[in-house]
């Protein structure tokens with residue numbers, strides 16, 4: 001018997017759960033009645049439970065006989081065993097379980113969140129976070145996605161409070177001193193989607209979408225920040241009902257902002273929970289990037305109401321499809337809502353992040369076998385979300401959006417209220433498209449990595465070749481290395497879309513590259529070729545020098561995503577040692593006229609990476625190079641917005657000011673930033689919301705102790721989640737060692753919420769001025785951080801080690817993790833170490849050439 005799967009001898013169909021949380025004692029008591037089908041005459045029932053005390057369990061069997069069960073809890077296996085004196089008669093049965101638990105501070109299961117009310121008084125609320133396997137911390141249950149059931153929740157609460165669960169309130173009565181809220185029956189769904197939130201909550205006036213009222217909930221005083229979230233919630237709900245061709249499966253939709261929340265958001269059916277930054281925003285005071293984040297997360301969670309909630313993966317190996325699909329749908333919905341945001345171009349940044357991790361030897365296939373649910377924890381990463389969404393987009397574009405949607409609709413209709421696997425989606429898409437989907441997709445889903453497609457002109461032919469892209473020629477040697485398994489040479493079915501210019505005309509050609517090499521005759525009057533036309537492919541392109549030069553000579557004819565890919569792929573092949581650094585830096589000089597913020601983000605990202613590897617003596621020259629590349633674009637845009645300018649241009653202005661003010665250490669920009677900020681704060685001259693975050697970052701970079709304390713106060717007293725984040729991360733940017741030390745101390749002393757602290761520490765590991773102090777601090781405080789932070793906190797924080805790009809620090813990182821025998825789950829640590837190696841190797845290989853290049857500045 002699989003120790004990680006519950007037997008199907010007794011299967012639940014309905015839970016009636018009554019919970020009584022006490023926010024003063026931070027405990028809860030509960031009683032549940034579970035309707036079950038007894039399939040075999042067993043004398044024990046296995047369920048999941050952890051950190052719960054069971055006071056009583058009574059089982060009624062198929063013949064109506066009642067037996068009191070002897071309950072034993074196995075905390076390690078997270079199970080409870082109900083042992084019975086007599087075997088149970090098969091048929092319809094019932095369990096009644098009385099239990100108790102605590103409202104923990106680990107942001108999982110049934111937990112407490114503490115916040116300050118508008119008058120500064122500390123308040124407590126309770127919320128839930130069950131995915132993947134923490135429903136068992138709130139009530140004993142069959143805590144696996146395939147055990148779907150109806151949930152009928154009743155909450156008995158302090159009458160001064162209110163509560164929200166997955167469904168509408170069916171009755172609101174008083175019993176003794178308690179307010180008793182009984183919620184309507186849910187649809188048949190998985191345990192990880194159950195939710196309840198209890199506290200002093202306020203909500204917006206619901207907007208009806210068909211029969212579904214949509215509201216935003218938050219702690220008192222924040223309702224004024226809910227309008228934007230509500231707008232995208234309504235727009236995306238409408239969009240998905242249309243796209244999926246199925247009505248929303250719940251009876252209402254509440255979106256709740258929780259002050260302490262470990263992830264970004266959670267797709268509980270009808271009661272979606274969010275961290276505040278992902279839902280609440282002041283539309284007038286937020287930057288484009290901050291608004292896009294809210295729109296993205298809300299659309300993503302709404303997409304899950306069908307894909308994930310209505311149709312659920314059978315087991316945790318399928319989580320990638322759940323998340324990849326929601327990420328893909330989030331783009332579609334936001335793109336439909338605000339086409340002017342060019343969401344698919346911005347998705348280039350996400351795709352690039354996935355290509356970067358997937359170019360490691362230590363990457364993994366998107367889907368892999370999962371036995372213990374814990375193994376699935378390592379699946380919540382860039383490969384699941386961003387690579388997964390990228391390959392779905394590639395498939396959608398290859399099949400055509402209409403055909404793809406038809407397949408999705410059929411899949412959802414066929415499997416609604418049930419569970420399904422990846423193969424079921426491929427089958428549905430195969431029926432819709434009449435194409436062999438697994439043949440095309442398996443290489444992308446079940447094999448690690450992706451190809452680089454080399455494009456060259458040889459004689460009178462255009463030659464396309466594919467091979468796996470990796471940064472390092474060999475796998476990393478590290479202390480945890482398993483003996484190298486021979487991997488077969490990888491080959492993909494690559495949907496390549498070529499745009500060929502010849503004799504002044506352009507034509508698009510689709511090639512499914514299935515072989516290692518394809519040759520085609522060059523057309524007469526050949527001028528140039530773009531190999532990843534439209535930029536949807538999940539692969540890199542390496543042009544020969546002649547072809548790259550032709551494209552650089554006609555950048556204006558390329559789409560923004562194509563220019564993005566041109567830079568991103570060039571930077572990747574440079575990091576992989578396939579292109580000299582001088583050639584790459586020359587390439588960056590061709591983009592001074594660039595006006596797309598995403599293309600700039602990849603250019604600036606590469607300059608940040610160089611900043612982490614250069615010798616300190618070269619830093620002033622790198623700053624001069626940054627100014628040389630960036631200043632012309634800002635000069636052309638001007639520091640203040642112009643009439644009729646679009647949102648993306650405004651955001652680009654902010655990005656350029658930030659780059660010049662920090663990485664470029666531009667004193668003129670820093671002085672101007674101080675003026676603008678003073679004018680804004682004084683109320684005399686409000687600054688564009690896209691520029692304000694850049695000013696704050698710039699002032700921190702150039703700031704002193706006085707400014708630090710000013711910004712810390714602003715963080716403490718911020719009136720929007722976005723403002724709080726801006727000032728929080730600004731604290732990391734002050735260069736003075738004493739201030740670095742203060743900020744580090746705040747990651748463990750309770751002044752920064754545990755939902756944010758790991759990310760603050762991660763940022764500091766990545767920042768050149770702070771990284772050595774941060775690393776020393778992290779090593780010393782590792783155990784404390786492990787105790788304080790939510791479950792995945794350390795893993796997210798440890799990612800910062802990829803910024804420790806010196807041979808000495810790299811060696812020390814290896815030493816620390818080896819001595820402490822630290823396992824971050826899956827291949828996480830190995831991936832961080834390999835990314836660090838790629839950066840140190842670039843430094844070792846190109847350091848002298850980089851120094852020589854910078855000598856001109």
Ligand SMILES: [Zn+2]
Nearest residue numbers: 300304323326
């Ligand atoms: Zn999701």
